[in-house]
Amino acid sequence: xxxVGGMSVVAATVCAGAALWLTGGPGHGARRARLVCAGGxxxxxxxxxxxxxxxxxxxxxxERLRRLHGxxxxxxxxxxxxxVGLLGASVVPVVLGAFGVPLVRRVRRAxxxxxxxxRRAAAVIAxxxxxxxxxxxxRQPGEALLGAARDSGGLGDVQASVxxxxxxxxxxxxxxxxxxxxxGAEGLLGxxxxxxxxxxxxxxxxxxxxxxxxxxxxxxxxxxxxxAQLAGARSTAVLLAGLPALGLLLGTALGADPxxxxxxxxxxxxxxxxxxxxxxxxxxxALRIVRGAEDG
Numbered sequence: 001x002x003x004v005g006g007m008s009v010v011a012a013t014v015c016a017g018a019a020l021w022l023t024g025g026p027g028h029g030a031r032r033a034r035l036v037c038a039g040g041x042x043x044x045x046x047x048x049x050x051x052x053x054x055x056x057x058x059x060x061x062x063e064r065l066r067r068l069h070g071x072x073x074x075x076x077x078x079x080x081x082x083x084v085g086l087l088g089a090s091v092v093p094v095v096l097g098a099f100g101v102p103l104v105r106r107v108r109r110a111x112x113x114x115x116x117x118x119r120r121a122a123a124v125i126a127x128x129x130x131x132x133x134x135x136x137x138x139r140q141p142g143e144a145l146l147g148a149a150r151d152s153g154g155l156g157d158v159q160a161s162v163x164x165x166x167x168x169x170x171x172x173x174x175x176x177x178x179x180x181x182x183x184g185a186e187g188l189l190g191x192x193x194x195x196x197x198x199x200x201x202x203x204x205x206x207x208x209x210x211x212x213x214x215x216x217x218x219x220x221x222x223x224x225x226x227x228a229q230l231a232g233a234r235s236t237a238v239l240l241a242g243l244p245a246l247g248l249l250l251g252t253a254l255g256a257d258p259x260x261x262x263x264x265x266x267x268x269x270x271x272x273x274x275x276x277x278x279x280x281x282x283x284x285x286a287l288r289i290v291r292g293a294e295d296g
Contacts, residue, residue: 074104088259092269096276113183120184125216126152128191132209141198141205142166155179155188187216223294230290237286241279 081097130152134144145166149155155162158179165175176192179185190212198205251258262268 073108074101077101077104084259088263090259090263092263092272117184120156120182121187121216121220123153123156124185124187124191125213125220127155128187128209128213128216131191132206132213135206135209141195142169142172145172156182156185158182187212190216227294230293234287234290237283237290241283244275244279 077100078094078097081093081095081100084093084097085091127148130148131144134148135141137144139147146163149159149163153159156179158175162172162175162179164170165172173192173196176188176195180188180192191209194205194208194212197208248258248262262272
């Protein structure tokens, strides 16, 4: 009888828990009362909104960190210097991190300018292809330029002036030449030449645009292939530049306390100064060679 009574108690507990779960939990009535008192009306009949998942909070935090890195990524140099300064009980890493902020900002801006230049070059190629299609479809050059520029975005922030020249009979080649001064938009010089030849001599604009698009596309592919071949040299230079930090980590793991030696002794500070200068010059020289090969 005792076993039967115990099983009855367990069954009653399970049933009560299931009933509470189906009705929205033990605090569901209290939540409804608080909603009615706060809102002055009937509460919603739907189930309460579940709390935000920890994964969602982690994703939001990661998104904030990504945006911070994308907008103010150079300040991580100061953060890293502060962390190393705390570990080594010295202000020298903090000062070096502060000096590294403008250098990292310059590198980040150079990368952003390079990506913008590549996007602008791709947009010019798309503009040439779209314009050739519009002209081949039977539209007049001015009307074709209006449609192609809107579809491809190859004119960028100077689109208004070029389209105004095309719409009102202005100097379209001159406007294209002016627009070609932007980095990455040099292909617009070829477009201006094709336009001038087609208008002045009556040559086929579509054929010239096809040849121009093929030349620009081949040049872009050649540059991308060269960059891929030089990626190994660039990665090797960056890896060699990070070897001193790896040496410090290994020394710390072996119990040698290299941070104290480097930051709190005269010989260590001298080695840090000379090594930092040589490291910076070597990295700059290696990347300069790679960049010269890319530009050449």
